[in-house]
Amino acid sequence: MLANRKLILAHFWFAFAVFGVALTLGAWQMFIRSPIGTWLSNPELYYRSLTAHGTVMGYVFPTLVAMGFGYAISESALEQRLVGVRWAWAGFWLIVAGSIMAVIPIALGRASVLYTFYPPLIGNVFYYLGVVLVVVGSWVWVALMAVNLRVWRKAHPGAPVPLAMFANVAGSYLWAWTAVGAALELLLQIIPVAAGLKATIDAGLARVFFSWTLHAIVYFWLMPTYIAYYAIVPRAIGGRVYSDTMARISFILFLVVAMPIGMHHTFADPQVGAGFKFIHSAFTALVALPTLLTVFTICASVEIAARLRGGRGLFGWIRALPWDNPMMLALAFSFVMLGFGGAGGLINMSYQLDASIHNTQWITGHFHLIFGGAIVIMYFAIAYDLWPHLTGRELTDLRLIRTQLWLWFVGMIVTTFPWHWVGILGMPRRMAYFDFGDPAIAPQALSVTFSAIGGFILLTSGIIFLVILARGMRAPQADAGPYRFALAVHQPATVPVALNTHALWVALMIALTITNYGYPILTLALTEGTSVPAVYVGAQ
Amino acid sequence: MSTRDLFTFRNGHFKIGVGITAVMLVVTAIAGFIVLPFAQPWVQFANVWDAICSAAGVPRRAASVTAPEQSKRLSDVVLTSHTLSRPSQEAIGRGATLAQRCAICHGPTGISRADSPNLAGQYAAVIYKELHDFRSGARTNAVMSPFAVNLTDQEIADLSNYYAYLPRLPAYHPTPLLPKPNIVIYGAPIRGIAPCGACHGSLDNKTGSPWLEGQSEAYMKAQLQAFASGERRNDISQQMRNIARAMTPQEIEQAAAYYASQPPDVVKAVD
Ligand code: HEM
Ligand SMILES: [Cu+2]
Numbered sequence: 151m152l153a154n155r156k157l158i159l160a161h162f163w164f165a166f167a168v169f170g171v172a173l174t175l176g177a178w179q180m181f182i183r184s185p186i187g188t189w190l191s192n193p194e195l196y197y198r199s200l201t202a203h204g205t206v207m208g209y210v211f212p213t214l215v216a217m218g219f220g221y222a223i224s225e226s227a228l229e230q231r232l233v234g235v236r237w238a239w240a241g242f243w244l245i246v247a248g249s250i251m252a253v254i255p256i257a258l259g260r261a262s263v264l265y266t267f268y269p270p271l272i273g274n275v276f277y278y279l280g281v282v283l284v285v286v287g288s289w290v291w292v293a294l295m296a297v298n299l300r301v302w303r304k305a306h307p308g309a310p311v312p313l314a315m316f317a318n319v320a321g322s323y324l325w326a327w328t329a330v331g332a333a334l335e336l337l338l339q340i341i342p343v344a345a346g347l348k349a350t351i352d353a354g355l356a357r358v359f360f361s362w363t364l365h366a367i368v369y370f371w372l373m374p375t376y377i378a379y380y381a382i383v384p385r386a387i388g389g390r391v392y393s394d395t396m397a398r399i400s401f402i403l404f405l406v407v408a409m410p411i412g413m414h415h416t417f418a419d420p421q422v423g424a425g426f427k428f429i430h431s432a433f434t435a436l437v438a439l440p441t442l443l444t445v446f447t448i449c450a451s452v453e454i455a456a457r458l459r460g461g462r463g464l465f466g467w468i469r470a471l472p473w474d475n476p477m478m479l480a481l482a483f484s485f486v487m488l489g490f491g492g493a494g495g496l497i498n499m500s501y502q503l504d505a506s507i508h509n510t511q512w513i514t515g516h517f518h519l520i521f522g523g524a525i526v527i528m529y530f531a532i533a534y535d536l537w538p539h540l541t542g543r544e545l546t547d548l549r550l551i552r553t554q555l556w557l558w559f560v561g562m563i564v565t566t567f568p569w570h571w572v573g574i575l576g577m578p579r580r581m582a583y584f585d586f587g588d589p590a591i592a593p594q595a596l597s598v599t600f601s602a603i604g605g606f607i608l609l610t611s612g613i614i615f616l617v618i619l620a621r622g623m624r625a626p627q628a629d630a631g632p633y634r635f636a637l638a639v640h641q642p643a644t645v646p647v648a649l650n651t652h653a654l655w656v657a658l659m660i661a662l663t664i665t666n667y668g669y670p671i672l673t674l675a676l677t678e679g680t681s682v683p684a685v686y687v688g689a690q
Numbered sequence: 691m692s693t694r695d696l697f698t699f700r701n702g703h704f705k706i707g708v709g710i711t712a713v714m715l716v717v718t719a720i721a722g723f724i725v726l727p728f729a730q731p732w733v734q735f736a737n738v739w740d741a742i743c744s745a746a747g748v749p750r751r752a753a754s755v756t757a758p759e760q761s762k763r764l765s766d767v768v769l770t771s772h773t774l775s776r777p778s779q780e781a782i783g784r785g786a787t788l789a790q791r792c793a794i795c796h797g798p799t800g801i802s803r804a805d806s807p808n809l810a811g812q813y814a815a816v817i818y819k820e821l822h823d824f825r826s827g828a829r830t831n832a833v834m835s836p837f838a839v840n841l842t843d844q845e846i847a848d849l850s851n852y853y854a855y856l857p858r859l860p861a862y863h864p865t866p867l868l869p870k871p872n873i874v875i876y877g878a879p880i881r882g883i884a885p886c887g888a889c890h891g892s893l894d895n896k897t898g899s900p901w902l903e904g905q906s907e908a909y910m911k912a913q914l915q916a917f918a919s920g921e922r923r924n925d926i927s928q929q930m931r932n933i934a935r936a937m938t939p940q941e942i943e944q945a946a947a948y949y950a951s952q953p954p955d956v957v958k959a960v961d
Binding site for chain 2: 194423427436
């Protein structure tokens, strides 16, 4: 039962509202730097928009979705009222306050530093403080997830923690630890400079701190999606999870190997030794493992559903799947985008191949395909699945929902495929203007135009999504019953302690962070003369 | 079972989890720190420890490279965004006295009536740098150089603070506002020219770059041409020379005319 529906709805609504704004900015960016837009003549406006888009899409939106979904999981999977509701509201309001605090300087053009901060570029201090508030608010959630699980364990000694909650807490621990990197960068390095206490900054060290956050944050974004794969989709299509153990192992692996690999974002940086880059690259290869396990387990779970519905044959069962069920559709789209995105990721993680696409539009194409595509389409699915339980009203317009998912899928492919392509041709990212009249890049104009059209398809889909949710608030009342998660084929009666708790894996995560980051951070921090003068946005 | 039963090698999961992780770490470390460094035939290591240090990124002094001889003097001014950022009232006052000598060309209010640059409200770091360059000979001008050679560091700082303190006034010979030419709006990305505003803009000012609105058209044109021909070379790292060289003569004219027609930038004046 969901007792705290208002809390969860508040998280989702704020998340999707800011998502709508950032999506509009994204579409505008696409348009304005494409050959079909007339250039607005002020690059500064582009970077304001880009900073707002990245900050919202990277920090605010997914965090709120993970939090709202996390509270829903805690209440429904544990069948226990949320402990610490006041704290949860406090965390929520911290995030609201932080977002507003960050967005004002961005809108005024005082913090056009992009969401990766880019030191020695330094913006207005309130921008960074706002981001810190968002992170602190999310840490409240982490603590609450741990507390709620603890309370439940006390009441159910030795019982297997429901899979959804086990995964949810794993995701929250991953986030707690990975956010430390950016927090150190902000608190020790950037904020003192932005506040005028220091005038120089060690940009190389700052980038290493940021890489600590940058990889595992994407797995934090991914967690709700993976939980939906395992815990929602099989139930929604009438199947069962093929293996509960396999699922737990996947989430554990994410916890251990998502963290010590962030230096694949610093392959081109001179301040990091090649040996460490290699270790991070090798561990990056390992992170494909939990994803492959997941793809296998989910395909098997889906096959179970199909066979239960009378599907037969080696592949004939695929036709027996409930394709008109939005959850099925979302899963299929998500997997296709995950597949293409994953293939692109193989290029990024390789030290040598990365050099050819580093800082090109390939990168933005890649993370939009995986994040905006494979991950966010499941956020939509989660919202559709939860909405009737949150509002007490039915979502009746399945056709519109399917249209929305189709548009998001098609829009994302039309946007990101050409985006990758121009990246291979060498088009740099984070540029406000391209002179497509110049013969050197004129041939890329067509691809960029397609991308921009895809952007508008996505915008349309996003608007439909918001309309569906808003209409769902006013539909006739209907009791959706208790909110449940998928059961496994063999629902476990007992689970080994290692797979029922997180301690061992959290310990390994921290240990690997120390081995893989300790030396580079210490040497950079202790070496004299590595700081450079800060460059203030909008300062003289 | 409790965590006490978990963190022990008697627990199979613990053994496997820690074991595999440790093996992975050791194998990748050996590959990354020993095997791969030696797999690069073009790098020579004295011994294994040397290879490990290199792969770990232990900081070392780079072999000292002697800079190529320069036939002409280059600027040796170091600027940061904090150069002269907090002037005292006394410094401004001393600057005002010294500036009487400059008024004949740069105008009593810092607005030139001839084609010398306007200095009123110019960034302190800009005036500071140019005076240093005139003094050292990195920039030369028949009229300015003799004035600058006798200035002390203190006098240069005072003058810079004084002019930065003066209010920005409209140019002495106002001209009708011109529309922004493309070279100012977009630069020319393919030729490596950033939009002028990326450095000379109001929100986006890069330290050491002057604001240009209302400067004399003839003066700006002459400077761009001097940068393009290499006659003027006190810009740090050739920042302006690279741009001016890639500009066409028409673009130089358009940019100079456009900036000359603009009123002083009020955004900055109130900051
Ligand atoms: C859920 C959907 C999306 C997410 C999570 C997302 C996230 C992001 C992030 C994190 C950045 C990086 C910002 C930076 O480089 O500082 C970015 C950049 C960008 N996004 Fe999105 N985005 C989404 C949707 C879209 C859509 C739909 C469009 C187009 C219609 C779009 C267009 C852009 C553009 C043009 C950039 C700048 C790329 C560059 O110049 O480097 N985004 N986005
Ligand atoms: Cu990464």
